[in-house]
Amino acid sequence: MGHSQADKARSRERILSQAAEQIRNGGLESVSVGKLMRSANLTHGGFYGHFASRSELLAHALERAMEEGKAAFEANRGNGTPDYEKTVRSYLSRPHRESRTTGCAIAALAGDVARADEPVRETMSAHIERFIDRIDSALCSDDPDLAIFAVSAMIGALVVSRVMADEKRSDAVLAAAKRQLLAMHERE
Incomplete structure (x- = not known):
């Protein structure tokens, strides 16, 4: 007996x-098709009734994880027109x-994604480009390099702060990046 399209959609979900x-909990390599199923x-x-390969699954799951992260961030930050200062302070x-x-x-x-195949990298690249566009819009600058720099600095500072074992040093990383990014905006 076959499954309905609705059953198949629920299974895929x-x-x-x-x-x-x-x-999100363990990185790309934590996904085992057998354990997942x-x-x-x-x-x-x-599994193969839903995805052609593990790589296709990873690209779709990464998309989902990034959308969930974006939604959580926006819920904490507030929606509406992107505000550069609020975004920097919240991020x-x-x-x-x-x-x-x-x-x-x-x-x-x-x-993880930097070491992944092209479809997975393209998935994250698209989200990074949208993040850059949002920051560019919020900066209202004639220099598109500022948005690229700001996004790179925010992501990098967050990563480094998460790595730092000493909480005070981790806080210092966040504070330094925040000060510099806000000062850059004031100079614009």
Whole structure:
């Protein structure tokens, strides 16, 4: 007896949801198709009815993880027109630093994605480009390099702050990046 399209869609949703959670908690390499399918209460063989390959799954799950991280960030920051200062302050904050599995998936997974295949890198690249566009819009600058720099500095500072074992030093990384990014904006 076959499954309805609705059943298939629900199964795919369970797979994607589980994979996105695994990626956010353990990185790209934490996803095992066999374990993933068991956790979604599906058979290993059924995987290929939903995805052509593990790589395709990872690209879709990464997309999901980044959308979830973006939604959580925007909910904490407030929606509406991008405000550069609010974005910098919120992104480079202690709560965001501590939100490793629910915060920005770009900062959490960039190292993994840099070693991944092209479809997975393209998925994250598109999100980074949208982040740059939002910051560029918020900066209202004639220099598009400033938005590229600001996004790179925010992501980098968040990653470094998460690595620092000493909390005071981690706070100092966030504070220094925040000061410099806000001062750059004031000079504009």
